Amino acid sequence: MGAAVVLSVAAFVGSASGAGAGGVSGAAAAAGPIKVGAISSLTGPVPFPESSAAAKAVFDQVNATGGINGRKIKYIVADDKADPALAAQAARRLVDQDGVVGMAGSASLLECAVNAAFYKQKGVYAIQGTGVDPVCFNSPNISAVNTGPYLGTTAGLYFASEVLKDTKVCMIFYNIPGFESAVKQSVARWTAITGKELTYFDMSLGLADDPTPQIVKAKEKGCQAIVHNGLEAHAIVWGKALKAQGLTVHEIALTSAYTDKVAKELAQAGAEGIYANSEFEPYLSSSPALKDWRALMKKARVPQTSFAEGGYLAATFFVQALRTINGPITRKSVAAALLRLKPIKHPMVGSPYSFGRGSAHNPNRASKFVQVQNGRWVVVTPKWLVLPTA
Amino acid sequence: MIQSAVAGLVSGGAYAALGVCIVLVYRMVGVLNFAQAAIGAFGAYATFVLYENGVAYAPAVLLGAATGGAVAALLGYVMSTWFSESGPEVRSTVTIAALITLFAVAFRAFGDSPRSVPDPFSGAAFEVGGVAIGATGAVAIAGAGAIALAVGLGLRHTVTGVRLRALSERPTTAELVGIRARRLSIGVWAFAGAVSALAVLAIAPSRTSDFLGLGMLVVPALAAALIGLLRSLELAFLGGLAIGLIEGVAANFPSVSPYRQALPFFVIVTVLLWTERSEVWDARR
Numbered sequence: 001m002g003a004a005v006v007l008s009v010a011a012f013v014g015s016a017s018g019a020g021a022g023g024v025s026g027a028a029a030a031a032g033p034i035k036v037g038a039i040s041s042l043t044g045p046v047p048f049p050e051s052s053a054a055a056k057a058v059f060d061q062v063n064a065t066g067g068i069n070g071r072k073i074k075y076i077v078a079d080d081k082a083d084p085a086l087a088a089q090a091a092r093r094l095v096d097q098d099g100v101v102g103m104a105g106s107a108s109l110l111e112c113a114v115n116a117a118f119y120k121q122k123g124v125y126a127i128q129g130t131g132v133d134p135v136c137f138n139s140p141n142i143s144a145v146n147t148g149p150y151l152g153t154t155a156g157l158y159f160a161s162e163v164l165k166d167t168k169v170c171m172i173f174y175n176i177p178g179f180e181s182a183v184k185q186s187v188a189r190w191t192a193i194t195g196k197e198l199t200y201f202d203m204s205l206g207l208a209d210d211p212t213p214q215i216v217k218a219k220e221k222g223c224q225a226i227v228h229n230g231l232e233a234h235a236i237v238w239g240k241a242l243k244a245q246g247l248t249v250h251e252i253a254l255t256s257a258y259t260d261k262v263a264k265e266l267a268q269a270g271a272e273g274i275y276a277n278s279e280f281e282p283y284l285s286s287s288p289a290l291k292d293w294r295a296l297m298k299k300a301r302v303p304q305t306s307f308a309e310g311g312y313l314a315a316t317f318f319v320q321a322l323r324t325i326n327g328p329i330t331r332k333s334v335a336a337a338l339l340r341l342k343p344i345k346h347p348m349v350g351s352p353y354s355f356g357r358g359s360a361h362n363p364n365r366a367s368k369f370v371q372v373q374n375g376r377w378v379v380v381t382p383k384w385l386v387l388p389t390a
Numbered sequence: 391m392i393q394s395a396v397a398g399l400v401s402g403g404a405y406a407a408l409g410v411c412i413v414l415v416y417r418m419v420g421v422l423n424f425a426q427a428a429i430g431a432f433g434a435y436a437t438f439v440l441y442e443n444g445v446a447y448a449p450a451v452l453l454g455a456a457t458g459g460a461v462a463a464l465l466g467y468v469m470s471t472w473f474s475e476s477g478p479e480v481r482s483t484v485t486i487a488a489l490i491t492l493f494a495v496a497f498r499a500f501g502d503s504p505r506s507v508p509d510p511f512s513g514a515a516f517e518v519g520g521v522a523i524g525a526t527g528a529v530a531i532a533g534a535g536a537i538a539l540a541v542g543l544g545l546r547h548t549v550t551g552v553r554l555r556a557l558s559e560r561p562t563t564a565e566l567v568g569i570r571a572r573r574l575s576i577g578v579w580a581f582a583g584a585v586s587a588l589a590v591l592a593i594a595p596s597r598t599s600d601f602l603g604l605g606m607l608v609v610p611a612l613a614a615a616l617i618g619l620l621r622s623l624e625l626a627f628l629g630g631l632a633i634g635l636i637e638g639v640a641a642n643f644p645s646v647s648p649y650r651q652a653l654p655f656f657v658i659v660t661v662l663l664w665t666e667r668s669e670v671w672d673a674r675r
Contacts, residue, residue, distance in 0.1 A: 204648040207603070209651075210597055212397075218393060
């Protein structure tokens, strides 16, 4: 049945383009809405619902102001519940049945890893709102707007050694299956950029473990900075454990720790000082770069988080690519538009967004670091810290 | 090395308390309770919710322990009503069903995001070998030891203890001589449930407290209970501490460290092999 739908869609698109240049608007109207897909973990163990919600707000706004050449965007979001089987099914449904022209604003633990090969086979291109797994940054068909955990790790190490000038930099990571080699590459990238080596590197922490034994070890090794990849709840546990062990080190976490709750809880426990990497303009700051985003999120009632920034940017860039298309908007023309996209500068990101024909994409190389002071996150690097290429 | 071992002790205290509860329930009512830690986690979550809603910590803890006790008592009621004549295998299987039910109910009731956990005794209490042991950890270790001792003594020297022992040895006879079997056994369940809630509360501040992780603390706790051969409360207590120590030390060795969560299984298998060795050897002869 899926194949039949694809055939009929293809025939439809074919006949629409056959109508000739003069009939573009008529054909466009006949072709119905432009279908754009997203596969996100809306529920499940690690949900990121804000990204696609923010993307939807952008598309709704575009539709409200006349759409793309009069055609509305129909945004179809599927929930993968962080389950690979559901992610695979969702991609097949979106691409084969619904016939989406591309993907924008997805945010999932594993969607890229599951579907990248399928996207490549079908010629589908995706602007990931929040890329997490290594494949999001290693596929010709996917270009995420966020820095991601790998460049983020390198950025955290770089911040420790080059900005805070710590000579003994340590790294203690929660072991997430499938991420190990990518994390090691992040360290190798830092070593290539700075010529420095880690004093202590431990990747054996389980997600539910007490980090105290590792912290004790870090104390023994004389670490001045510890970079870790804890999520919100871990960051709180870490802050308390470091304080309990009387360790005054620079604690540096990835974007996932940059939340209001972490700041409040750590302030309450008297365990402040943690740094985190913000991959976009820090969302808890009052930067003017966030004005448009903030207004739109408020209007659409989407929680203002870093993920919401990712979804907003992904949809914005996708729309920008759509607007460059002359003629019918099909999967093929969207792919071509994305591939020839000129690097886009946006005030919410420190390095221009691009897609291009590379076999891997990670255009966002910029970070701003924030620190918990007096129960609030404060921006400590007002200028973008852009990772040099090694 | 010693430092890492000491760092593992706090977890060991909580394993010990849970292990003692498992032994207690097994000895008194003949059920290997796989849901022991999940019951404790349920009580602990009740505390978190109350605390988040403005209840002071001390009453929140009491109410949380009461919740743990009530959930356990409910399970005990189910067990004595429908499964009093069933064998230990069936009863233990019922607790596995209870474990899964508790996970499902907790996800519905409390959501699946980790909680922020109040730590009333934050900051260090004292130092051992350069490692600061927080008051919560110290209380967990001392509490587990005290409970193991007190329960052991109580079983030997009090009337209730004697009745309980009679009940565990010869349930029907005990009932015939007028011991109120059901009330007593539900009491044991409730006591173990309340203690488990306290144990989970002690360990929660040092872990990312999602319900699944806390409920699965039953694995090291079972290993501790097995070290006590499901009979000795004192040995179960020491076993819990030992597992904590082993986990702490393992953090020192990169080759073993990634397998820390599997260490309790290793302990379980070793203990089973050791205790069952004579049977195997006898069968061979």
